[in-house]
Amino acid sequence: MKLSWRRRIAVPMCAALLLVAACSGTGDGDKVTLDYWLWDDRQIPQYQECADAFTAQSGVEVKITQYAWEDYWSNLNTQFAARRAPDVFTDHLAFYPSFVQNQVILPINEYVERDNVDLGQYYPGLAELWVGQDGKRYGLPKDWDTxxxxxxxxxxxxxxxxxxxxxxxxxxxxxxxxxxxxxxxxxxxxxxxxxxxxxxxxxxxxxxxxxxxxxxxxxxxxxxxxxxxxxxxxxxxxxxxxxxxxxxxxxxxxxxxxxxxxxxxxxxxxxxxxxxxxxxxxxxxxxxxxxxxxxxxxxxxxxxxxxxxxxxxxxxxxxxxxxxxxxNGLADAISANTAHRDEAWQWVKYLASAECQNVVGEKAVVFPAIPASLKIGEQVREQAGLDVSAYTTYLESQHTFxxxxxxxxxxxxxxxxxxxxxxxxxxxxxxxxxxxxxxxxxxxxxx
Amino acid sequence: MSERWQRVRHHPGAVAALFLLPAGFGFVVFYLWPAIRALWMSFTDYNVLRGSGDWVGLQNYQDLAADPLFWHSMRVTALYVVLNIGVQTALALAMAVMMDRLTRSALVRGVLVLPWLIPQVVVGLLWLWMLDPRLGVVNHLLDWVGIGGQDFFGSPAQVIPTLAGVNTWRFVGYTALLIFAGLQMIPRHLYEAAALDGAGEWRTFWRVTLPLLRPVLALVLVLSVVGSFQVFDLVQVATGGIGGQPGGPANSSLVIYVYIFRHAFNFNNAGYAAAMSAVLAVLLAAVTFFIMRGLRGSRSDLA
The missing domain is CATH 3.40.190.10 (Periplasmic binding protein-like II)
Incomplete structure (x- = not known):
């Protein structure tokens, strides 16, 4: 809380002092560092693990920043206003329509087609949630909740x-x-x-x-x-x-x-x-x-x-x-102001891939979007003597809205x-x- | 070079201008320019996300006049200001006079401003926990002395008095110090004369202290009234509970700045927010004018 307020004050100051290099988020040289935001502190460990594996594969660094839900969206809005939004951030269905309307996040359908991402690998319905009124796709599913x-x-x-x-x-x-x-x-x-x-x-x-x-x-x-x-x-x-x-x-x-x-x-x-x-x-x-x-x-x-x-x-x-x-399902979205579109897409694709989804399953904090990854999570929970079938029963009976x-x-x-x-x-x-x-x-x- | 410098040095106006330059630069860049820009924004449908807006004329001002939540939040803010200023000024005045008459200890003065040193967000979180209706320490104490638990931030009737109370707790020491400084400017011999004439403490306060304190009180009032109108962070943090919508329950603590913030940064409606801010600025200027005039704040009876 304290940190985020300091940050909130820092945002307009950085906007005003654009020339001051200290405010700059990305590193210099040829090494690319992506800014990635999320709001749930319990999910930092799993995405840090994904980020480390991603960096090892691609050489692209990922810097994870977390803000509590109450601050996350207004912080994001001020960052968008200053054209300094994080390259990639966790997006929510309640907020993405206005991001699409104002064209501050990137459509990714061309990337999805180019790289042949299998949209059928996710739980039914999750991928379609992120198709806007314009028919373009604005995110790949990463988890779901009931x-x-x-x-x-x-x-x-x-x-x-x-x-x-x-x-x-x-x-x-x-x-x-x-x-x-x-x-x-x-x-x-x-x-x-x-x-x-x-x-x-x-x-x-x-x-x-x-x-x-x-x-x-x-x-x-x-x-x-x-x-x-x-x-x-x-x-x-x-x-x-x-x-x-x-x-x-x-x-x-x-x-x-x-x-x-x-x-x-x-x-x-x-x-x-x-x-x-x-x-x-x-x-x-x-x-x-x-x-x-x-x-x-x-x-x-x-x-x-x-x-x-x-x-x-x-x-x-x-x-x-x-x-x-x-x-409800979350997805990762790419800011339109990112200077590293291709790297940001690589990271989004990795977050929604079986490799990272399995890590999300293992940590057993949320339910991953890929069924096989959820199976891993269920085994982890079973070993801990934890029964969460209360949450999955709606999917079996198809009584979700x-x-x-x-x-x-x-x-x-x-x-x-x-x-x-x-x-x-x-x-x-x-x-x-x-x-x-x-x-x-x-x-x-x-x- | 040196000759020119000599000429500048002997010109007091030029030297003053030189010294005013840094502050003037800051004023223009950080106050004047944003204020003009905000005024322009209030005539547009400016959207923070889009970063642009189209001219809509007086539309925002018309919408504002017809917006029941705007007037509601003005009333809520006014209630907060009245409660906050009333309690805070009376308490601070009492504390300052007691300090002046009884002790001039620097330690006491230091202790008084302690709450003022805590950031407002921390104050909000701290009191949110302490005033929780079921788990808070305050209700446990009230239960223990037989008064019974109160809802505080959770009750539409109590939330504004509670916020005013918390703010008073934070600022009363600071206000007391400002008044205390004013008290020290009153010549001691006036008190001696009053004592010789047989005036008691109470009479001395009303006939000597208060009239001579008037210009300082006017300044303190202006500062704290304008400051109270701008209450934001405390409400944003302490109301609506953890994870809830600030300004609750049922908009009972929706002060004007929370409403302006909501429009600007949650609804992406910066044009409308700027129009509300402009109305507020005019209102605050009027309030300041009436306080200074009513209390003849720019003239002192000492001279």
């Missing part, structure tokens, strides 16, 4: 629940199904009374049954309401994803879903919004204040790393239309995030707040 739940095994047993109970949980917005019963039983107030017992005090909760990431950070509801609404048949975009513009935030199924979440906050089974505005759900889980969390597969290692707590993983509950998870890829997603998130806040605070009924948000979204999308 959403499931992490539970505290000790708390589960204390509530008289088994792993199977969570795995077989059902959900609907009217009575919450067996899932509501599970989170009620996992909730304990300060007097030791459980949520399903009479006399439970919702204002003095010691352990919450359920928690998740601050939902205001994405209009997809990726780690909160999105998957539940989908299990009612809700679709975020009526005219198709990617590249739709017709958002459906006023759909009654979404209002039902969010009303259920607000009811769970009131009942004392779900952490109130105030707690999600603090240090966050992983710290609460670690402190023993939360029994069950909804989280992405990228966060698995934050939970398995907790000492003194036995953690298990289970898929999201099955709704009326089945069990669904949002499916894509992260929204549209223009102006940040503005949409601002409008919807505030509405979701108001609903979870209990200040407004979901239908009213979401209808108002939809009006704003329509004007943002120019409809």
């Amino acid at each position: 959403i499931a739940m992490a539970y505290n095994s000790t708390m589960l047993a204390a509530a008289g629940l088994s792993r199977e109970d969570v795995w077989n949980a059902t959900w609907n917005p009217s009575d919450g199904g067996t899932f509501e019963d599970i989170i009620a039983r996992l909730s304990v107030d300060e007097n030791g009374v459980r949520g399903n017992e009479p006399g439970f005090d919702a204002t003095k909760v010691a352990v919450y049954g359920l928690s998740f990431d601050n939902p205001s950070n994405s209009a997809s509801g990726q780690t909160s309401w999105g998957n539940f609404a989908r299990s009612l048949g809700f679709e975020l975009l009526a005219d198709g994803n990617p590249w739709g513009t017709d958002y459906q935030f006023d759909d009654p199924r979404l209002a039902q879903t969010l009303d259920w979440f607000a009811r769970m906050v009131k009942a004392g089974y779900l952490t109130p919004l105030a707690d999600l505005q603090g240090v966050g759900y992983v710290s609460l889980f670690e402190a023993g204040d939360v029994a069950l969390t909804i989280n992405g597969s990228w966060a698995i290692s934050s939970f398995t790393g907790i000492s003194g707590a036995e953690v298990g993983f289970a898929p999201l509950p099955t709704g009326p239309q089945g069990r669904w998870s949002i499916y 894509l992260y929204p890829v549209t223009v102006n997603f940040d503005q949409v998130t601002q409008a919807v995030g505030a509405a979701v806040d108001e609903i979870l605070l209990g200040n407004r009924p979901a239908a009213e707040a979401l209808t108002a948000a939809q009006k704003q979204v329509d004007s943002i999308m120019g409809r």
Whole structure:
């Protein structure tokens, strides 16, 4: 955090003092050094290993820089503005549409064709996500993620629940199904009374049954309401994803879903919004204040790393239309301002190759985009006694849906995030707040 | 050469100009030019990513007038400024007078400015942890004394007072030192005369200290009001939680600079952000004018 702020100050200063050689990122002479950015600190070791192997093969050096998610995108934007963006960087579906729109990243389809990159080697659907509205390709897949739940095994047993109970949980917005019963039983107030017992005090909760990431950070509801609404048949975009513009935030199924979440906050089974505005759900889980969390597969290692707590993983509950998870994949993109296009492409190609993907699999932090590499990761996890099939089960049943890829997603998130806040605070009924948000979204999308 | 130098040396205006040159250069390059450029940007649809913009006339200003979030963030900022300045100035004045009347120890003065030495981002993170509703140390203390936990940054009603409190904690010592410096300029014999006339501490404060402190107070007020309007890093770091969207919950801490930053660097809407900044600049100039005029800040009663 400290470092990135220093960097943020350094950016305009470098821009102003373009003549000062000390600001220059690339080395002199004939040796090429590529700047490569990512946001997840847990993934530095695997990409450092890939970078070392790449340098040994090609002689091209790679300098890896990491910024936390909150700073990553604004840092990247200022660097683009100064035409000093990193040669290659980790790209996200929520942000790449505006990069394409403003032509700050390079299309790579000609390179892909020239080098005969086998796009069929990746999990189905991942490669197509990075084809823009102009039909050009802007990235090669490197990993994917789905959403499931992490539970505290000790708390589960204390509530008289088994792993199977969570795995077989059902959900609907009217009575919450067996899932509501599970989170009620996992909730304990300060007097030791459980949520399903009479006399439970919702204002003095010691352990919450359920928690998740601050939902205001994405209009997809990726780690909160999105998957539940989908299990009612809700679709975020009526005219198709990617590249739709017709958002459906006023759909009654979404209002039902969010009303259920607000009811769970009131009942004392779900952490109130105030707690999600603090240090966050992983710290609460670690402190023993939360029994069950909804989280992405990228966060698995934050939970398995907790000492003194036995953690298990289970898929999201099955709704009326089945069990669904949002499916998101990352890719590496090349900045249009790079002075080393060919080297940057070599590095992108290497990152998406089986060689580097196997390293990603071995480190078992995220799921690589190539199935054979994932197999390696599964073996590593099996040896560690870790079962993450909760996250892969959606692929087998083909119950995944894509992260929204549209223009102006940040503005949409601002409008919807505030509405979701108001609903979870209990200040407004979901239908009213979401209808108002939809009006704003329509004007943002120019409809 | 030497003859020409002699001529320059005997011309005070030329010497002054020479000395002003470095500062003048810095002013033109780092203040004047960016300000003019930003003003030009506010009449375009400038996009940071594209690095260019087309002339749109007054469109940004029209949009701004009709943007409920702009007015909302102005109200949020105003509330923050009023709370922050009220509490901070009163506390700083009390601290400065106590220092002046009771102790002139350099150690005490040093301790007072300690929080000011910590970078604002670190302050934000530190208080985010300490004020966490469930895990923070402050709520544990409040629970222990029987007041009960508060939501602080997590509550729409408490987030602005909390931010003002944290900022006051950081700046009050610094403000107190500025006022303290002003107090030392008040001649001692006036206090002796007041004591001889039988005025108590309280009366002396209202009749001697405060009137003579007026120009310094006006300056301190202008500095801290303008500084408070510009609150940004604290809100950006401490609100919305770790990984969330700053300005929450439900936009209750969306101060104007966070909103401007969002438009410029998240929405790639620098033209609109520049228009908001221009309106803010005019507003701040007006506020400064009224404070200086209202408190007759450029004249002293000592003369």
